[in-house]
Amino acid sequence: MKIRVINPNTTCAMTETIGAAAARVAGPGTQIVATQPAGGPVSIESHFDEAVAAxxxxxxxxxGEREQTDAYVIACFGDPGLWSARELTRAPVIGIAEAAFHMAAMVATRFSVVTTLGRTGIIAEHLLQQYGFAHLCRKVRAAEIPVLDLEHDPDAALRKIIEESLRAKHEDGIGAIVLGCGGMADLTDTISDAVGLPVVEGVSAAVKLAESLVHLGLKTSKHGDLDFPRPKAFAGQFRHFSA
Amino acid sequence: MKIRVINPNTTCAMTETIGAAAARVAGPGTQIVATQPAGGPVSIESHFDEAVAAxxxxxxxxxGEREQTDAYVIACFGDPGLWSARELTRAPVIGIAEAAFHMAAMVATRFSVVTTLGRTGIIAEHLLQQYGFAHLCRKVRAAEIPVLDLEHDPDAALRKIIEESLRAKHEDGIGAIVLGCGGMADLTDTISDAVGLPVVEGVSAAVKLAESLVHLGLKTSKHGDLDFPRPKAFAGQFRHFSA
Amino acid sequence: MKIRVINPNTTCAMTETIGAAAARVAGPGTQIVATQPAGGPVSIESHFDEAVAAxxxxxxxxxGEREQTDAYVIACFGDPGLWSARELTRAPVIGIAEAAFHMAAMVATRFSVVTTLGRTGIIAEHLLQQYGFAHLCRKVRAAEIPVLDLEHDPDAALRKIIEESLRAKHEDGIGAIVLGCGGMADLTDTISDAVGLPVVEGVSAAVKLAESLVHLGLKTSKHGDLDFPRPKAFAGQFRHFSA
Amino acid sequence: MKIRVINPNTTCAMTETIGAAAARVAGPGTQIVATQPAGGPVSIESHFDEAVAAxxxxxxxxxGEREQTDAYVIACFGDPGLWSARELTRAPVIGIAEAAFHMAAMVATRFSVVTTLGRTGIIAEHLLQQYGFAHLCRKVRAAEIPVLDLEHDPDAALRKIIEESLRAKHEDGIGAIVLGCGGMADLTDTISDAVGLPVVEGVSAAVKLAESLVHLGLKTSKHGDLDFPRPKAFAGQFRHFSA
Amino acid sequence: MKIRVINPNTTCAMTETIGAAAARVAGPGTQIVATQPAGGPVSIESHFDEAVAAxxxxxxxxxGEREQTDAYVIACFGDPGLWSARELTRAPVIGIAEAAFHMAAMVATRFSVVTTLGRTGIIAEHLLQQYGFAHLCRKVRAAEIPVLDLEHDPDAALRKIIEESLRAKHEDGIGAIVLGCGGMADLTDTISDAVGLPVVEGVSAAVKLAESLVHLGLKTSKHGDLDFPRPKAFAGQFRHFSA
Amino acid sequence: MKIRVINPNTTCAMTETIGAAAARVAGPGTQIVATQPAGGPVSIESHFDEAVAAxxxxxxxxxGEREQTDAYVIACFGDPGLWSARELTRAPVIGIAEAAFHMAAMVATRFSVVTTLGRTGIIAEHLLQQYGFAHLCRKVRAAEIPVLDLEHDPDAALRKIIEESLRAKHEDGIGAIVLGCGGMADLTDTISDAVGLPVVEGVSAAVKLAESLVHLGLKTSKHGDLDFPRPKAFAGQFRHFSA
Structure with a gap:
């Protein structure tokens, strides 16, 4: 089974972090292909970054379709381009935000999200609302660290995430923490140990969900809303999408 | 990894059906222990049946706790006793209704449920509301077959389920069907082929979710709402629960 | 008119407290039959306790059905076994949580719940969501007293409930308090006097609602969802439920 | 106990119908004072009619306050002026729409409303949403009869209401009918017999709820939102409201 | 184009404030007719005041209908009589609360309301729920100033509003402030400068929305719910409404 | 005032249709700049098309920012890239879907959407949910016409839209129709005349809302969620976005 784990930003170091986290949890028969787009932002911290990343x-x-891919993971917590990606393939496509929410809903009654920057909290809130998990999330919190600090100053970042997670534990009436950034994928165990709560991280969660769907033979529905896009012409820089 | 798949009713044939469905999708290192309570109803078709089954x-x-169990599946579509079960163990516990809803949400934008009897539809509706999936479900439909007919008259039951699923496909604007009874666990492929939609069945979905949580090291949170019950005395027929 | 007020736990002293509270508000023609199951937990403080109590x-x-009962009250704030109970009788069945929510909604625009232990708050939250009162409840608060302390150390318990209720009054922007435990049934007036707010207590509320439904000739609907359970075999310790 | 049952329109015959329905269910110690405003519309079939009636x-x-009234009922299904009325008294005030919704929620899992004119359905929908009962109501239906036809051509009106109620029974998946007009207060039994479902009528429901609140000593909260209006000057035709 | 801006209270000074605010933003071809009822409360600070004002x-x-009016604005933040007014005319009718919510939703993801008295917050909450903006509003806050203090002690009122708005800015995670009273119509710029956020004021917002609807040829729908009220007799002080 | 009306697809004829519709309703001092991206799909009929168009x-x-633009309109009914666009400017940005929903909410209590292809209905449903208008929309309907048929076979397209709109009028219990495609911008009057309901079209609605916000001095909040994106490097085909 081949799972393509797409880091939607263009920072190789983060792709490696994400790929390693994916590989760590992948089943024996699973090949993880960690990749990143050739073009796009080095980190995703706004709706604009997301739009480009999509x-x-x-x-x-x-x-991935040209390489017989069995499932896809979109490894940015805003799930950028999720519905679009689902239209482009029969394979299952999982966003790491949805993955984390699904898993958290099965180990706790209520959770809080700890993300990087406060300004991206609204993206998580919109997803919680769209997916139907808003009532399970007590609070979307931010450690107020830029995404790339996870690579550049990991110790300070880790400390802030743990501090914010402990505040969530003590103030929010929750049973679990959801980590709100793909770049935190390697920190899960450390945070969980420090906080004393189940910590749900989306990359690993998404890989297991992708494997699960493949094992179940469940593919993205091509009846109705998520059918392949109607072939059509694209102009300019996007003309290679024409069909 | 040992997963205890609990058929909450006391019909052995259904336990076997469920166990076989679970084993069919289980990973190589997974041991499925399919079981049923010594006491309880032969089928679950009402809130009362559910209360006893819980x-x-x-x-x-x-x-299961005395046998080092890694995860539990509750294989009745009403998820009877789910929160209670989660309190009794650190292991993950998955209900097949929630499992099916989670999986369906990842392969389609909207789905319909096809269950056995109309009177149990309200149980599915309550779960959809509680879990947060109500807006994803267009309709809870019933094939109007008693649960045990799935064992006693499987051909007629199958035909009715397919008919109702086709109605759902053509009338509800959906991309997937969720099967609303653990006893349908062996019919998934046949129904999917006949209907031409992804068909999500809860037993198999729950097994993969349980495996996933175990692989991720995610356990039922013991901080707060789902902590082990406070030890106390129980009277009468339940005195063996005393601690 | 005969109303069976069921204390779902097996602590006689609490059944007496509850029965006395019920009798205090019952109309002249109403006979209160306060009872408790022969088997079950001495107090209900978890989903597991609830499952057994149901x-x-x-x-x-x-x-009660063998004694010509006109209505039932389930006197535990989690309304355990409410839907199941409704299936077993044509008589109205009222849970004390729903009763308190209904009454509170008629005397204030917003209320807070003050319950015993924080861990049971999720049960109240689930009920508020299911019944449709979530937007009327500002906060589910806990005095953090074990249920039986209401019997064993009533003065300390009362003091903590009043303190938490006063916090609710001053911080939550509410007009009324809902008491979140059947064992508080005898404390209503004292709390209301101390807090200066309408205090809604479920046992008394449920008795009046039960009387009201009986006077109106409104019975549990036997059309559809709440019809009598289909007769079937039960195994083991529950074989006496067979029909 | 004195309950003032206010028919918000100015048609005496309807006040009598409503008063008789109220008296029929009132407890032995309850005095029903059925009344109507001196000014206002002869029937309430629009938001404008409601605004004037409020x-x-x-x-x-x-x-009523000048006559030591213990509780009030607003006997029009739009609950016109409910929050305003609650500010003007410490006594409980019950609208017949809310009363019917509360009662229906205790005898069935889902209900439909059968009202007079289609154009007033939106008023019921707004109330269902505000009170939190929207998910319990499958459909707001109209028999398409002007309100006063209930007085002028009662047989035809009754026939249409029964027809619409039967459609609700067969198409909506419900367990109970809520009658959507105070003028139907004398038809409850006939409709229930003809339809074979519990039929909840608001005037009688509200009287029992009002009695219940009085017996429980629960009064409209004067802490916060529903406190007496601040005294102030009123001009013109409303100067008698000045204080 | 003639827009009738109705101050629902009877304080001339406030009508002038509102009229001036309306005129300030009106387009070149727009005539603002600022008016107030002959009868009613001098300020609107309760549901009762609202009911009379409606x-x-x-x-x-x-x-206005006798003067060929093109659109109406109801310039009190509770939108009193909005649905009733819409029935009485083909012209668009805009409430200032809805107008402010609509506009705020277009310049920020989340906002808070700053109103006059805490007791009127529930009116705003009910409107937010009915209109569908509840999830966009973080908090309804009160400066705790009586409405007429906006006229009598404007400096103190302004100071309190700014203080509360700054608290909203720093504590609520918002991008905009909605002013919760028509009497604040002349303070918008000062508050916005002091607070450093977009401040949405309903009178000016409603005037632009009214103009927009007129320019678009969009009128209040007369199909169904908002059709002209059925002509009927009115009694007593309201007999002039008879038709 | 300069409003940039962005047709997100790359079909010039549709840009002209949209620009003409915008110009028709623009105020005397408003300059409409109708434009389209150099690259992207010729029509937008899927999530993928939307992602590229964003x-x-x-x-x-x-x-537009380089040309002193006062406001922006995104003239595709899925509001593609709306939040991203808002981050890139202080000027107001209005999507035509949100614009149509806002306007429809002011002239009717309930509306239905008539869009082009059934598969895009889910996009409208997601927006209705995110914005808070889901309860106001009875049904999202499709005329099942590809977007470009609006240009290539306008008569047939118009006929189908009118037919679907009439079905909405007769079956949905609505007061207004919302047109679900920017390409329908020139058909509004014809459809409204044929259907006999207010028909809300988003391009014209958005232009008036944009003008309104500019006149009110309301700009996109730069405090928090919608602040300018943090400057950063972009790789590959998107490196021109680097800052």
């Missing part, structure tokens, strides 16, 4: 995600899914 | 589920979790 | 509630409803 | 309701509550 | 609003719409 | 929208907003 095209890169689509490119990566199309590339 | 005690059987608790008994079975406690039995 | 069977006791069913037993008590079936007992 | 002032009449306020006048009637103020009149 | 009749005044209806009178003013009927007066 | 980048084009961002490009167009950045282009």
């Amino acid at each position: 095209v890169g995600v689509a490119e990566e899914v199309l590339a | 005690v059987g589920v608790a008994e079975e979790v406690l039995a | 069977v006791g509630v069913a037993e008590e409803v079936l007992a | 002032v009449g309701v306020a006048e009637e509550v103020l009149a | 009749v005044g609003v209806a009178e003013e719409v009927l007066a | 980048v084009g929208v961002a490009e167009e907003v950045l282009a």
Whole structure:
């Protein structure tokens, strides 16, 4: 089974972090292909970054289709381009935000999200609402660290995430923490040990969900809303999407 | 990894059906222990049946705890005794209704449920509301077959389920069907082929989710709401629960 | 008119407290039959306790049916076994949580719940969501007293409940308090006097609602969802439920 | 105990119908004072009718206050002036729409409303949403009869209401009918017999709820939102409201 | 284009404030007719005040209809009599609360409301729920100033509003402030400068929305719910409404 | 005032249709700049088309910023790239779906959407949910016409839209129709005349809302969620976004 884990930003170090986290939990028969778009932002910290990254995600899914991919993971907590990616393939596509929410809902009655920057909290809130998990999430919290600090100053980042997670534990009436950034994928155990709560991290969660769907033979429905896009012409820089 | 798949009713044939469905999707290192309570209803078709079955589920979790169980599946579509079971163990516990809803949400934008009897539809509706999936479910439909007909008259039952699923496909604007009874666990492929939609069945879905949580090291949170019950005395027929 | 007030736990002293509270508000023609199951937990402080108690509630409803009962009250704030009980009788069945929520909604725009232990708050939250009162409840608060302390150390318990209720009054922007435990049934007036707010207590509320439904000739609907359970075999310790 | 049952419209015959329905269910110690405003519409079939009637309701509550009234019922299904009335008194005030919804929620899992004119359905929908019962109501249906036809051509009106109620029974998946007009208060038994479902009628429901609140000593909260209006000057035709 | 801006209270000074605010933003071809009912409360600070004012609003719409009015604004933050007013005319009718919510939703993801008295917060909460904006509003806050203090002690009122708005900015995670009273219409710029956030004020917002609807040729739908009220007799002080 | 009306697809004829519709309703001092991205799909009929178009929208907003633009309209009914666009400018940005929903909410209590292809209905449903208008929309309907048929076979398209709108009028219990595609911008009057309901079209609605916000001095909040994106490097085909 081949799972393409797409880091929607263009920072190789983060792709490696994500790929390693994915590989760590992958089953014996699973091949993890960790990749990133050729074009796009070095980190995703805004709706604009997300909008650009969504095209890169689509490119990566199309590339994956040429390589017989069994499932896809979109490894940014805003699930950029999720519905679009699902249209481009019969294979299951899992976003790490949804993955984390699904898993958290099975080990606790209520959780809080700890993300990087406060300004991206609204993206998590919109997803919680769209997916139906809003009532399970007590609070979307931010450690107020730029995404790339997870790579550049990991110790300080880790400390802030733990501090915010402990505040969540003591103030929010929760049973679990959801980590709100793909770049935190290697920190799960450390945070969980420090906080004393189940900590749900989306990359690993998504890999297991992707494997599960493949094992179950469940594919993205091509009846109705998520059918392949109607072939059509694209202009300019996107003309390679024409069909 | 040992997963205890609990059929909450006391019909052995259904336990076998469920166990076989679980084994079919289980990973190579997974041992499926399919069981049923010593006491309880032969089928679950009402809130009363569910209430009695929930005690059987608790008994079975406690039995599982004495055998080093890694995860539990509650294989009745009403998820009877789910929260109670989660309190009794650190292991993950998955209900097949929630499992099916989680999986369906990842392969389609909207789904319909096809269950056995119309009168149990309200149980599915309550779960959809509690879990947060109500807006994803277009309709809870019933094939109007008693649960045990799935064992006694499987051909007629299958035909009715397919008919109702086709109605759902053509009338509800959906991308997937969720099967609303553990006893349908062996019919998934046939129904999916006949209907031409992804068909999500809860027993198999729950097994993969349980395996996933175990692989991720995610356990039922013991901080707060789902902590082990406070030890106390129980009277009468339940005095063996005393601690 | 005969109302069976079922204390779902097996602590006689609490049954007496509850029965006295029920009798205090019952109309002149109403006979209160306060009872408790022969088997079950001495107090209800978890989902597991609730699951076991729900069977006791069913037993008590079936007992009541043999005695021409006009209505039932389930006197534990989690409303354990409510839907199951409704299936077993044509008589109205009222849970004390729902009763308190209904009444509170008629005397204030917003209320807070003050319950015993924090861990049971999720049970109240689930009920508020299911019944549709979530938006009326500002906060589910806990005095952090074990249920039986209401019997064993009533003065300390009362003091903590009043303190938490005063916090609710001053911080939550509410007009009324809902008491979140059947064992508080005798404290209503004292708390209301101390807090200066309407205090809604479920046992008394449920008795008046039960009387009201009986006077109106409104019975549990036997059309559809709440019809009598289909007769079937039960195994083991529950074989007496067979029909 | 004195309950003032306010018919918000100015048609005496309807006041009599409503008063008789109220008296029929009132307890032995309850005095029903059925009244109507001196000014206002002869029937309430629009938001405008409701707006005018709300002032009449306020006048009637103020009149009731001068006569030591223990509780008030607003006997129009739109609950016109409910929150305003609650501010004007410490006594409980019950609208017949909310009363019917509360009662229906205790005898069935789902209900439909059968009202007079389709155009007033939106008023019921707004109330269902505000009170939190929207998910319990499958459909708001109209028999398409003007309100006063209930007085002028009662047989035809009754026939249409029964027809619409039967459609609700067969198409909506419900367990109970809520009658959506105070003028139907004398038809409950006939409709229930013809339809074979519990039929909840608001005037009788509200009287029992009002009695219940009085017996429980629960009064409209004067802490916060529903406190007496701040005294102030009123101009023109409303100067008698000045204080 | 003639827009009738109805101040629902009877304080001339406030009508002038509101009229001036409306005129300030009106387009070149727009004539603002600022008016107030002959009868009603001098300020609106309760549901009762609102109920009385709603009749005044209806009178003013009927007066406007005799003068070829193109659109109406109801300039009190509770939108009193909004649905009633819409029935009385084909012209668009805009409430200032809804207008402010609509506009705020377009310039920020989340906002807080700053109103006058805490007791009127529930009115805003009910509107947010009915209109569908509840999830966009973090908090309804009160500066705890009586409405007429906006006229009598404007400096103190302004100071309190700014203080509360700053608390909203720093504590609520918002991007905009909605002013919760028509009497604040002249303070918008000062508050916005002091607080450093977009401040949405309903009178000006409603005038632009009214103009927009007129320019688009969009009128209040007369199909169904908002059709003209059925002509009927009114008694007593309201007999002039008879038709 | 300069409003940039961005047609997110790359079909010039549709840009002209949209620009003409915008110009028709623009105020005397408003300059409409109708534009389209250099790159992207010729029509938008899927999530994938939307994802690509969202980048084009961002490009167009950045282009608009270099020309002193006062407000932006995104003229595709899925509001592609709306939040991203808002981050890139202080000027107001309005999507035509949200614009149509806001306007429809002010002229009717309930509406239905009539869009092009059934598969895009889910996009409208997601927006209705996110914005808070889901309860106001009875049904999202599709005329089942590809977007470009609006240009290529306008008569047939118009006929189908009218037929579907009439079905909505007669079956849905609505007061208004919302047109679900920017390409229908020139058909509003014809459809409204044929259907006999207010028909709300998003391009014209958005232009008036944009003008309104500009006149009110309300700009996209730069405090928090919608602040300018943090400057950062972009790789590959998107490196021109680097800052």
